[in-house]
Amino acid sequence: MKRWRAASLAAAVALALSGCGGTGGGSSGNSGNDKGELLVWVDNTRTPAAQQYKKAHPDLKIRIVTIPPDAGYVPTKVSLANRTKRGWPDVVFLTNPAEAATLASEKFGYAAPLDGLVPKSVRDGFAPGSLDTCTFGGETYCLRNDIAPTVLWYDTSLMKEYGYQVPKTWADYQRTGLKAAEEHPGTIVGAINGKYGAGTYFGSSGCPTRDTLSLTKVHIDLTRSSCTRVADLLQPMAEKKAVTTVVPTDPAFAKLGKENKILMLPGPAWFGDFMFGPAFKIPKGRIAAAPMPTWPGETKSYAGQVGGGAFLVSAHAGDRTKEAADLVRWMTTDATLQADQPTYPAFTAAAQKWGEAKAKDPYYAADPMPALTAAANALRPGFGAVRFEADWQASFNDTVGKAADSGADLRKTLASWQDKLEAAAKTSEYSVG
Amino acid sequence: MKTLTAARPTAAEPVPRAKPRPRRHKGRTTAVWILVGPYALFLAVFGLAPAGYALWTSLVHDGSFSGGRNWAAVLDDYRLGEAAQNVTTYLLIWLPVLLLTVLSLAFTLHARPGRVTGALQLVYYLPGAVTGSAAALLWLFMVSPDSSPFGPLLKLMDVKTATDALSGGSLITVLAVMGVAVHAGGWIVVLYGALTALPRDVLEAAQVDGASAWRTMWHIKLPLVRTYVAFVLISSFASGSQVFVEPTVLSTGAPGQISPTWSVNQLAYVYATQDGDFGKAAALSLAMLAVGLLAAWIVISRTGMYATDSTKAG
Numbered sequence: 001m002k003r004w005r006a007a008s009l010a011a012a013v014a015l016a017l018s019g020c021g022g023t024g025g026g027s028s029g030n031s032g033n034d035k036g037e038l039l040v041w042v043d044n045t046r047t048p049a050a051q052q053y054k055k056a057h058p059d060l061k062i063r064i065v066t067i068p069p070d071a072g073y074v075p076t077k078v079s080l081a082n083r084t085k086r087g088w089p090d091v092v093f094l095t096n097p098a099e100a101a102t103l104a105s106e107k108f109g110y111a112a113p114l115d116g117l118v119p120k121s122v123r124d125g126f127a128p129g130s131l132d133t134c135t136f137g138g139e140t141y142c143l144r145n146d147i148a149p150t151v152l153w154y155d156t157s158l159m160k161e162y163g164y165q166v167p168k169t170w171a172d173y174q175r176t177g178l179k180a181a182e183e184h185p186g187t188i189v190g191a192i193n194g195k196y197g198a199g200t201y202f203g204s205s206g207c208p209t210r211d212t213l214s215l216t217k218v219h220i221d222l223t224r225s226s227c228t229r230v231a232d233l234l235q236p237m238a239e240k241k242a243v244t245t246v247v248p249t250d251p252a253f254a255k256l257g258k259e260n261k262i263l264m265l266p267g268p269a270w271f272g273d274f275m276f277g278p279a280f281k282i283p284k285g286r287i288a289a290a291p292m293p294t295w296p297g298e299t300k301s302y303a304g305q306v307g308g309g310a311f312l313v314s315a316h317a318g319d320r321t322k323e324a325a326d327l328v329r330w331m332t333t334d335a336t337l338q339a340d341q342p343t344y345p346a347f348t349a350a351a352q353k354w355g356e357a358k359a360k361d362p363y364y365a366a367d368p369m370p371a372l373t374a375a376a377n378a379l380r381p382g383f384g385a386v387r388f389e390a391d392w393q394a395s396f397n398d399t400v401g402k403a404a405d406s407g408a409d410l411r412k413t414l415a416s417w418q419d420k421l422e423a424a425a426k427t428s429e430y431s432v433g
Numbered sequence: 434m435k436t437l438t439a440a441r442p443t444a445a446e447p448v449p450r451a452k453p454r455p456r457r458h459k460g461r462t463t464a465v466w467i468l469v470g471p472y473a474l475f476l477a478v479f480g481l482a483p484a485g486y487a488l489w490t491s492l493v494h495d496g497s498f499s500g501g502r503n504w505a506a507v508l509d510d511y512r513l514g515e516a517a518q519n520v521t522t523y524l525l526i527w528l529p530v531l532l533l534t535v536l537s538l539a540f541t542l543h544a545r546p547g548r549v550t551g552a553l554q555l556v557y558y559l560p561g562a563v564t565g566s567a568a569a570l571l572w573l574f575m576v577s578p579d580s581s582p583f584g585p586l587l588k589l590m591d592v593k594t595a596t597d598a599l600s601g602g603s604l605i606t607v608l609a610v611m612g613v614a615v616h617a618g619g620w621i622v623v624l625y626g627a628l629t630a631l632p633r634d635v636l637e638a639a640q641v642d643g644a645s646a647w648r649t650m651w652h653i654k655l656p657l658v659r660t661y662v663a664f665v666l667i668s669s670f671a672s673g674s675q676v677f678v679e680p681t682v683l684s685t686g687a688p689g690q691i692s693p694t695w696s697v698n699q700l701a702y703v704y705a706t707q708d709g710d711f712g713k714a715a716a717l718s719l720a721m722l723a724v725g726l727l728a729a730w731i732v733i734s735r736t737g738m739y740a741t742d743s744t745k746a747g
Contacts, residue, residue, distance in 0.1 A: 079709045251579055251594075252593065
């Protein structure tokens with residue numbers, strides 16, 4: 001009986017292994033590596049740019065594959081490629097730059113350090129701190145394509161109608177928010193849900209919720225004053241419903257826009273083009289951007305981050321590494337190309353050119369570029385790419401979000417958020433310091 | 434086991450009187466092998482072999498044999514408890530509702546057969562045909578009180594926004610409703626098929642005896658299709674305990690709202706794809722398989738699902 005079982009198991013294993021080898025050959029379709037092609041994976045938005053590069057380099061064999069922007073897609077595919085030891089893309093675009101932490105980890109070993117491939121002079125041209133997302137233990141594993149610094153978006157018409165001033169400090173912001181909620185019921189001045197809440201408020205305050213020290217070490221400490229001051233800011237506003245826990249992509253949030261209930265909304269740069277008009281249906285000539293309010297004891301306005309993209313080069317690219325790095329450099333830094341991209345370029349010179357068109361955009365009540373440029377140059381440090389990004393969002397909703405809904409003490413709930421973050425970090429093989 | 438397979442022909446041989454029987458028996462054996470063969474092959478290639486490979490993967494860590502290391506790591510993961518709790522609650526809501534829906538709709542269709550029966554079966558089947566990102570959008574709007582046709586009902590349940598619907602306790606209800614809508618259609622077709630195949634003389638006899646539609650259903654039809662109901666139960670339990678599509682689809686519609694490790698199967702997927710740890714993924718998948726097999730064994734042994742006339746007599 002035992003021998004029979006062992007034999008059948010061995011047969012099964014052999015069958016499974018031969019099955020893997022057999023199907024892996026022709027059908028994978030990602031065998032660019034064998035043909036000496038440069039295999040490039042980009043999302044739909046970045047595909048035309050990659051094709052432009054291909055056209056400009058007729059001597060290079062380039063294969064462009066359009067991938068879905070879903071969270072987790074790239075790690076999934078790379079994980080499978082790691083398993084079969086083939087089929088890795090030479091260049092990949094990440095719609096979720098936090099995945100760089102996964103792809104650069106020892107277990108994945110996919111992302112190649114770019115320090116030797118992209119000159120320092122080029123890397124220095126990116127918005128200050130924007131490459132922090134890509135940097136682990138002093139090495140740069142990706143180049144940012146676009147960044148999503150937060151600014152204070154506001155409705156100029158409502159502000160004028162209600163007789164309010166655009167707040168300069170968070171204390172002003174809180175006062176204005178509470179006043180608006182009282183005088184004009186249903187009006188909101190912010191959203192605290194997932195990355196929108198945690199990235200905008202906790203990110204701009206510099207609360208260490210995901211401060212990556214290296215690929216295996218993360219600093220999480222929610223007892224800091226940079227965290228408790230966010231809880232204190234939001235507490236009365238959550239009680240009076242001046243901030244909402246509804247996620248901005250929820251149809252119910254769009255309803256707030258249609259009903260003229262969004263007075264202010266601190267949020268990422270891309271909210272300007274992609275949320276206020278298309279989703280919230282706020283007519284043109286009303287929305288403007290101001291720098292994020294300043295935190296107590298500081299005079300500089302710091303921005304949080306919600307989103308953005310990044311390019312990675314494969315550690316398996318072999319003799320195509322140089323070509324791969326050149327493509328990534330061009331895609332992220334070419335000013336003419338980046339000027340046409342939909343979101344705020346990470347490369348400062350490109351952002352300037354991008355802003356020339358944005359400044360004249362008739363949608364905005366006033367030129368949003370001064371606020372956006374200032375925000376891009378004032379990213380709050382300590383907001384790293386972590387492998388537990390999804391849990392980081394879910395745990396925020398589970399603790400701070402839930403407490404804000406039920407009117408519980410937000411300061412106290414930070415302790416349970418800390419626990420959840422630590423647990424998530426540890427299962428992702430970080431040591432928490 | 435050896436004796437069992439060898440015993441049959443020897444037991445048949447010493448019976449001299451049934452001369453035509455061995456031939457018929459032989460023909461039947463060939464037919465059995467032809468009928469069972471493809472299934473056995475598929476079971477081996479897509480069932481047993483992957484399971485064996487998974488077992489091997491679960492016992493290996495970084496290329497060397499590690500015993501129960503992956504298993505211990507999985508059982509120690511704090512996310513497993515939460516996921517198991519979610520799935521259990523989901524099953525407690527979904528399974529009875531699904532079974533009731535399937536039974537009541539199939540019996541209603543059978544009790545009042547007519548021209549619309551076929552059309553209705555198609556209608557029940559439709560929700561399951563919408564998949565992927567279309568399903569994500571569809572369901573996101575279904576749970577948004579302002580756009581949903583079920584808006585008033587949602588508001589009655591104190592769900593004011595889609596964010597409300599997808600957080601806390603209401604998420605399980607939403608997933609259960611989604612699961613019923615997606616799965617019920619297929620089972621209604623199966624059960625309706627079983628009902629139409631029931632012997633007409635029995636049903637006519639009941640009619641002649643004056644049994645009401647309700648009594649016919651309860652005392653005649655239901656016992657006759659019991660094994661089909663058991664089959665629905667086993668399959669649904671297996672697919673329900675491995676719930677993956679519903680939370681995954683919903684979370685593509687509302688990114689960041691639902692934990693990527695909401696269900697046990699999602700956790701296994703995250704192990705393999707996001708943590709790059711196939712050992713843990715294999716261990717958890719096998720544990721899920723064990724749960725499914727156990728449930729199947731219980732249902733089969735309790736309902737006598739594979740009982741044939743001869744085994745019943747014996």
